[in-house]
Amino acid sequence: MASWLEGKVVDNRRLNEYLTSLIIDVDIGGYEAGQFVRIGLPDGDEVLARPYSLVNTPQEKHLEVYFNLVEEGPLSPRLFELRSGDNILVADNPSGFLTVSEVPECRHLWMIATGTGIGPFLSILKSEAAWQQFEKIVLCYSVSYATELAYQDIIASIRDNHGDRFRFVPVVTRESHEGALGKRVPALMQDGSLEQHAGITINAEDSHVMMCGSSAMITDVSAELMSRDMKKHRRRDPGHFTTEKYH
Ligand SMILES: Cc1cc2nc3c(=O)[nH]c(=O)nc-3n(C[C@H](O)[C@H](O)[C@H](O)COP(=O)(O)OP(=O)(O)OC[C@H]3O[C@@H](n4cnc5c(N)ncnc54)[C@H](O)[C@@H]3O)c2cc1C
Incomplete structure (x- = not known):
């Protein structure tokens, strides 16, 4: 079962009013280029999470995810508003077959x-x-x-x-x-x-x-x-x- 790691948002690089890249400082261990991780935020006693592909290579220091705002969605609008220094949860089991x-x-x-x-x-x-x-x-x-x-x-x-x-x-x-x-x-x-x-x-x-x-x-x-x-x-x-x- 995956565990949640506490990460920090390093940057939120907005491309426009509905596209952004989050740069995240967290160590999730090894993975392959093309894989995704689950990213989440606390939601009461639970974690509200969705999968996001990694834009960075496994050799790069920070994780990067690129996503669009889904206005009616529960998580992406919250992720969209995060700022440098905010906490973010990242699952410790990157996975996926697009490698x-x-x-x-x-x-x-x-x-x-x-x-x-x-x-x-x-x-x-x-x-x-x-x-x-x-x-x-x-x-x-x-x-x-x-x-x-x-x-x-x-x-x-x-x-x-x-x-x-x-x-x-x-x-x-x-x-x-x-x-x-x-x-x-x-x-x-x-x-x-x-x-x-x-x-x-x-x-x-x-x-x-x-x-x-x-x-x-x-x-x-x-x-x-x-x-x-x-x-x-x-x-x-x-x-x-x-x-x-x-x-
Ligand atoms: C393996 C995997 C990797 C993913 N990686 C990325 C990624 O790198 N970048 C990214 O932008 N999204 C990615 N997604 C989609 C992402 O996980 C979320 O579903 C999305 O960010 C919306 O989250 P939400 O909680 O706001 O809404 P959700 O509850 O997830 O979805 C609400 C509604 O919006 C639709 N929807 C979901 N994603 C989008 C979208 N991008 N554009 C328009 N409608 C959408 C859903 O089908 C649903 O009908 C990935 C999904 C999977 C399965």
């Missing part, structure tokens, strides 16, 4: 994120293991509005460090934005523009696809992958795609 160690051998790793689902992919891209395991990595990052394209500094430094082995495909669906594709990811797969932009194809022979974020994207992209003879990956039945649904 490169779970991916069967293949040449190309595709990462498809909607919104705050970018978090675990940044952790993986900043870590060394992925770059030892795959020839090329594509990050497709879909948001509604261009101002929601967070962490552009980190993405630029990944591009600087890995050159042609890394391809970044930004997608902005509700306004036109220079340099970004403009349709939902499943439509970009159906019309070929996602792969054209990335310069490689998604296929059962040499690709693994990780998806993180909204269930609508994950359901529709999974259907498209299945139509290409790709199947969901399970440890006991290796496949071609891995998913993490936030909502």
